[in-house]
Amino acid sequence: MFCSDYQIQGTIFPNPNCDPMMDAQMLGGALQGFGSDKDILIDIVTQRCNAQRVMIAEAYGSLYGRDLLEHLRENLDGHLKEVMVGLMYPPPLYDAHELWHAMKGAGTEENCLIDILASRTNGDIFQMKEAYLMQYSNNLDQDIYAETSGHFRDALINLVQGMREEGYADPGVAAQDAMVLWEACQRRTGEHKNMMQMILCNKSYQQLWMVFQEFQNISGQDIAATISECYDGYFQQLLLAIVSCVRDKPSYFAYRLYSAIHDFGFHNKTVIRILISRSEIDMMNIRQRYKERYGKSLFHDIKNFASGHYEKALLAICAGDTQDY
Incomplete structure (x- = not known):
C-alpha cells in the first residue's frame, strides 16, 4: 500500500472550546506561587493545537508582560519541561x-x-x-x-536543499533508476554511493515507490535488505530511513519509538521529539502501526518507562482528545 493510500490522522486538533485569554489566565494561575499546578498546565497545553498555543502565548504576554515559554522553563524541570516547552514551539x-x-x-x-x-x-x-x-x-x-x-x-x-520532486512518476525512468541502484549496491564506490543518494534524496515518493518495485523485479531482493547488506553506519541508516518513509512514514516512526523505548532504556529525547512533531500529523497512524507491529500499545510501553506528570503529558499527546489510555 502506497503511503498516500490511507487517511493520515493526528491526535491533537483545534479545540473548539479554546479561549486564548481564559487559557492564559488559567496558565498564569497555575504558574504562580511556590509550586506549579502541573495538571492544569498539561490539560491546557496538550489539548490545544499548536496554532491555539501560539495565540495563548500572545495573550499570556499581554496579560502578564511575561514570555510564557520562559515562565514554563523557570517553573518546570526535567523531561516534563522539555515536553511542555517543546509543545509551545511552532x-x-x-x-x-x-x-x-x-x-x-x-x-x-x-x-x-x-x-x-x-x-x-x-x-x-x-x-x-x-x-x-x-x-x-x-x-x-x-x-x-x-x-x-x-x-x-x-x-x-x-x-536539506528541499528539492525533492513532487507528484511525478515515470515507469520507464523507474526501471532505469532501479538499475542504477542495483549497480550502486554491487560496486559500492564513492561515485555509486553518490548516485544512490541522489536518487533517494531527489525523486518523488511516487517515483521511488515504483523504483523499489522495479528493483525487486531486477534483483529478486528487497531494496532495504540490499542496502543493509551493502552499506553501514549512519549513511546506511539514513538511506533506510528514506526507504521506510517512502513506504509508510507512520511505520518508520513506530519503529523509531519502539527502538527508543526498548533499545536505549527509554531514550527520552527521541520519544519526546517524535510525539510532539507528529502529534498533529499522523500520531494516530503511528499508534496503530505500533500496536500492529509490536503487539503492545504505545500507551502500555510509555506507562512502563515513564511516571508522574511526565507520563501524563506523553500519554495526553498520544491520546489527543480521546483520552483512551
Whole structure:
C-alpha cells in the first residue's frame, strides 16, 4: 500500500472550546506561587493545537508582560519541561531547535538529523531553514556540513536543499533508476554511493515507490535488505530511513519509538521529539502501526518507562482528545 493510500490522522486538533485569554489566565494561575499546578498546565497545553498555543502565548504576554515559554522553563524541570516547552514551539522552529541541539551539544546526535531530514516535505524543510536562520543566526546547511562527514553528510546536504520532486512518476525512468541502484549496491564506490543518494534524496515518493518495485523485479531482493547488506553506519541508516518513509512514514516512526523505548532504556529525547512533531500529523497512524507491529500499545510501553506528570503529558499527546489510555 502506497503511503498516500490511507487517511493520515493526528491526535491533537483545534479545540473548539479554546479561549486564548481564559487559557492564559488559567496558565498564569497555575504558574504562580511556590509550586506549579502541573495538571492544569498539561490539560491546557496538550489539548490545544499548536496554532491555539501560539495565540495563548500572545495573550499570556499581554496579560502578564511575561514570555510564557520562559515562565514554563523557570517553573518546570526535567523531561516534563522539555515536553511542555517543546509543545509551545511552532513546528518549523521546533525542528530547528532539535537540529541545533543535536549538532551543538557534546557530539552530534545523528539519529535526530536522520529522523527530521528523512521525513520532512520540501515545504517543511524550507520553513525549518528559515526558522533556524532567524533563531540561531546560522545557516543550517553550513552547520550540517561542519558537524557531519562523508557520504552521510552529502546525503543530508542534499535533503536539506528541499528539492525533492513532487507528484511525478515515470515507469520507464523507474526501471532505469532501479538499475542504477542495483549497480550502486554491487560496486559500492564513492561515485555509486553518490548516485544512490541522489536518487533517494531527489525523486518523488511516487517515483521511488515504483523504483523499489522495479528493483525487486531486477534483483529478486528487497531494496532495504540490499542496502543493509551493502552499506553501514549512519549513511546506511539514513538511506533506510528514506526507504521506510517512502513506504509508510507512520511505520518508520513506530519503529523509531519502539527502538527508543526498548533499545536505549527509554531514550527520552527521541520519544519526546517524535510525539510532539507528529502529534498533529499522523500520531494516530503511528499508534496503530505500533500496536500492529509490536503487539503492545504505545500507551502500555510509555506507562512502563515513564511516571508522574511526565507520563501524563506523553500519554495526553498520544491520546489527543480521546483520552483512551
